[in-house]
Amino acid sequence: MIKKPKGCEDIIFSDAKKIKYIENIIDEVMEKYNYNYIDTPIFESTELYHRSVGEVSDIVTKETYDFTDRGGREMTLRPEGTAGVVRSYIENKMYGMADQPIKLYYNGPMFRYERPQAGRDRQFSQFGVEVLGSDDALVDAEVISLAYNIYKMLGLSNVVVNINSLGDTESRDNYRKLIVDYFTPHIDSLCDDCKRRLDSNPLRILDCKVDKDSKIMKNAPKILDSLNKKSRKHFDKVCEYLDVLQVPYSINSSIVRGLDYYDHTVFEFVDNSMEGNANVLGGGGRYNNLVNELGGRDIPAVGFASGISRVLLALESEEVELDIRDDIDLFLLYVNDTEKNYALYLAQELRMSGFIVETEYLNRSLKAQFRQADRLKSKFISVLNSNDLDNNEIKIKNNKTKEEEIINLDALIYYLEEKSTDEVLEDIYNLDN
Numbered sequence: 089m090i091k092k093p094k095g096c097e098d099i100i101f102s103d104a105k106k107i108k109y110i111e112n113i114i115d116e117v118m119e120k121y122n123y124n125y126i127d128t129p130i131f132e133s134t135e136l137y138h139r140s141v142g143e144v145s146d147i148v149t150k151e152t153y154d155f156t157d158r159g160g161r162e163m164t165l166r167p168e169g170t171a172g173v174v175r176s177y178i179e180n181k182m183y184g185m186a187d188q189p190i191k192l193y194y195n196g197p198m199f200r201y202e203r204p205q206a207g208r209d210r211q212f213s214q215f216g217v218e219v220l221g222s223d224d225a226l227v228d229a230e231v232i233s234l235a236y237n238i239y240k241m242l243g244l245s246n247v248v249v250n251i252n253s254l255g256d257t258e259s260r261d262n263y264r265k266l267i268v269d270y271f272t273p274h275i276d277s278l279c280d281d282c283k284r285r286l287d288s289n290p291l292r293i294l295d296c297k298v299d300k301d302s303k304i305m306k307n308a309p310k311i312l313d314s315l316n317k318k319s320r321k322h323f324d325k326v327c328e329y330l331d332v333l334q335v336p337y338s339i340n341s342s343i344v345r346g347l348d349y350y351d352h353t354v355f356e357f358v359d360n361s362m363e364g365n366a367n368v369l370g371g372g373g374r375y376n377n378l379v380n381e382l383g384g385r386d387i388p389a390v391g392f393a394s395g396i397s398r399v400l401l402a403l404e405s406e407e408v409e410l411d412i413r414d415d416i417d418l419f420l421l422y423v424n425d426t427e428k429n430y431a432l433y434l435a436q437e438l439r440m441s442g443f444i445v446e447t448e449y450l451n452r453s454l455k456a457q458f459r460q461a462d463r464l465k466s467k468f469i470s471v472l473n474s475n476d477l478d479n480n481e482i483k484i485k486n487n488k489t490k491e492e493e494i495i496n497l498d499a500l501i502y503y504l505e506e507k508s509t510d511e512v513l514e515d516i517y518n519l520d521n
């Protein structure tokens with residue numbers, strides 16, 4: 089039997105419903121914040137990721153899915169969304185458009201060749217935003233609050249933001265020197281990855297998962313102490329705006345992020361109800377040099393991304409009940425061919441009027457059809473009857489109260505609408521009491 093590739097998931101049935109629900113909330117919130125949806129290719133030139141994500145980042149050195157296409161071009165399945173969005177921003181000259189800054193959001197599959205574990209897949213869906221064209225700290229704070237509000241809207245209540253600043257290039261260069269001087273005498277006590285990082289990417293030592301509790305790590309110089317005046321001011325402003333927005337955050341100097349394009353603000357969202365590394369629901373930061381490095385103008389930008397499967401795990405961990413229907417409005421039962429034609433026609437009419445309607449597809453006995461209606465938790469059922477239909481009537485039964493009524497066919501839509509309004513009112517009444 090052919091099986092799915094390692095580290096990939098079939099998203100089916102109730103999980104698929106939950107993901108659709110999450111995506112709807114994302115779309116709704118994005119609409120309110122006036123972000124434009126962007127859909128970029130799932131594969132791009134390999135060079136794009138080497139130049140953006142960082143030549144020495146783990147993603148580029150160990151995790152990309154690279155292939156040569158039939159025309160001999162080097163291609164890479166996208167490991168993240170930012171690089172493609174920035175490429176598109178430059179290629180489509182979005183910097184010249186009237187409405188600035190450009191506010192974009194995306195949602196789609198990403199690919200990383202990682203060691204599969206809970207919340208870490210080789211194909212995963214990520215939603216995210218990128219705002220290009222403003223260096224105002226207000227945008228950093230708004231991007232953070234937007235993500236926070238999506239988590240809140242979904243019902244998550246244990247999400248906190250860890251925030252840090254990597255400062256501008258000058259601050260980071262100074263800090264890099266400090267870090268190398270500090271760790272060099274202790275090189276033997278570092279893990280193998282960190283020994284390598286000391287040369288290639290010293291800042292990444294700070295978020296090492298292996299050495300994180302060691303004394304050397306805890307006493308390391310803090311980047312926030314190395315920020316120059318301009319960088320400090322930007323960071324203080326971000327914190328001030330987060331206070332205005334009442335987003336709970338904690339300053340955490342070990343957040344440096346796994347991609348190399350960041351400067352100034354970096355942040356991660358953690359769900360405190362979860363254990364292990366999968367408790368990071370999302371992250372992002374400012375990247376004021378990336379547009380320029382990819383061949384565009386000097387355009388400041390900031391964004392975040394979040395893994396949908398991580399959000400799903402968080403909802404499970406916090407035992408959030410999503411407002412998803414698992415019932416249907418009406419099941420149409422039938423016996424003979426005339427009634428079957430009616431069922432087919434009525435189901436279409438009612439579906440197009442907004443009701444969830446099912447009918448029989450397997451020519452089963454009436455008894456089996458009743459059982460199927462129960463399995464689907466149908467609120468109403470109707471056994472179609474040729475005589476009633478000839479009289480332009482239909483018998484409809486409330487499957488809970490077992491009350492049965494004969495109504496005029498023309499009034500069916502109105503009847504179902506009225507009944508569902510009654511039910512909503514009853515729910516509200518029950519809530520109030």
Ligand code: HAM
Pocket residue numbers: 167168169170200202207208209210211212214216217218346347368369370371372373374390391392393394395396397398
């Ligand atoms: P990232 O931290 O690499 O940032 O990924 C963001 C989120 O994607 C993670 O916090 C996690 O929720 C999810 N994620 C990452 N890898 C996996 C995986 N293997 N399986 C499941 N979920 C995963 C970025 O990708 C940046 N582009 C974010 C950004 C946007 N920065 C600025 N703008």
